[in-house]
Amino acid sequence: MLHAQFRAMYSTPWMSDIVVGTMRWGIWDAKFTTAQYEAMIDKAMSLGxxxxxxxxxxxxxxTEAEFGAALKLHPEWRSQIELVTKCGIIHVCDQKPAHYTKAYDFTKAHILQSAEDSLRNLQTDYLDVMLLHRPDLLMDPDEVAEAFELLYSSGKVRSFGVSNFTPSQIKLLQSTVPxxxxxxxxxxxxxxxxxxxxLDQCTxxxxxxxxxxxxGGGNLPEGVxxxxxxxxxxxxVTPQAIALAWLLQHPxxxxxxxGTTKAENLEAAQTALNIKLDRQQWYTIYQAATGIRLP
Structure with a gap:
């Protein structure tokens, strides 16, 4: 049953039409300095x-802590941006010596600790959106609801969601939380x-x-x-802008x-917002993507 505290709280967050991903900014790829984090954040903001x-x-x-170090230098930025983060993956790495195998954890304790860690690392007192990163087959939706209620009522997280879920998994979670x-x-x-x-469920x-x-990570099939x-x-415009416009046009x-590390790619992406494909153009891309002609 939907928990009482959430009955009147359906928080669909406001976010920019194009979201800037930070996955590759840190040691997994670009190894940005604090100055480079500042420059990319500032550039993105200038583009809306x-x-x-x-x-x-x-x-x-x-990476969150590196981003947070840049954000600390510009406290005025916090009210001008939205921070989305994800939790729930037990990731094996040197920074987490207790983790010996990949796993998923949506327990109340793990969600609450993850939120506190992200708040500290990002040097902020609230998160705009917190997502459950990948489905935990052992998820207890009531336990998730308890964690979300505490985070929401304390003002630490304003909106919640999921990532990589099936429709039935979302429906299960929706039985207790929005x-x-x-x-x-x-x-x-x-x-x-x-x-x-x-996408039908989202609508x-x-x-x-x-x-x-x-x-699609580049290296597209020749037909596409x-x-x-x-x-x-x-x-x-660039082919990348067309690919983004194709997604943006869906109702x-x-x-x-x-997920870029280059400012010029942010500029190119912004041009997608001004592209309007007609139905035939949209479906030409769709048929190329599926490799199947429409019946």
Whole structure:
């Protein structure tokens, strides 16, 4: 049963149309200095990209703290941005010597501790959105609700959601708490969310869909690359902008999470907001992505 404290609290958060992903900013890839974190945050904000996507495990549990060090130097930024983070993965790394195998943990204790760690690392007193990162098959929805209630009532987390869940897993969690966000993989390389019920559920239940890896990690199939390239020439933009515009046009309100380490890629992504594909253009991309002609 939906817990009483949440009956009147359905918090669908406001986020920027394009979300900036931080997964590659730290030791997993770019190894940004504090000055580089500052520059990327500032650039994103100047483009209207105010939402930043984190996870506790990024950079082997170091990227949040590096971002937080930059944020501390600009306290005025906090009220101008939205911080999203994820929890629930037991990640094996040197920074967590007690972790000896990959696992998932949605216990009340783990969720609460993860929130406290993220708040401390990001040097903030609240998180705009906290997501359960990957489904925990041992999840007790009542226990999750207890954790969320404590975090919400204390003002430490304003909205909650999930990542990489199936519709039935979301429905189970919705029996005790509202789900405001679902971050899932959607791109021209993975279109399964369009017809497996996940985006339908987002539309029906007012859940904000965030698309991770919205460009499919590059190296697109030749047919897809050709279609995107042709449309890019027609619109005078990059193929990547066309791929993002294709997602943005879906009525579920998909928010792409751009995982770039280069400021110029943020600029290119912003151009997607001004592209309007017609139905035939949209379905040309869809058919190239699926490799199947429409019946």
């Amino acid at each position: 990209m105010s939402t930043f996507d984190h996870a506790d495990i990024y950079g082997n549990h170091t 789900v405001g966000v679902h971050q899932l993989e959607i791109s021209v390389k993975d279109v399964s969310a369009f017809d497996d019920g996940r 029906l239940d007012g859940i904000v869909p965030m698309a991770w890896s919205p460009l 690359a050709s279609v995107l390239g042709s449309l890019a020439s027609e619109f005078g 579920a309100g998909i928010l792409p999470v751009i």
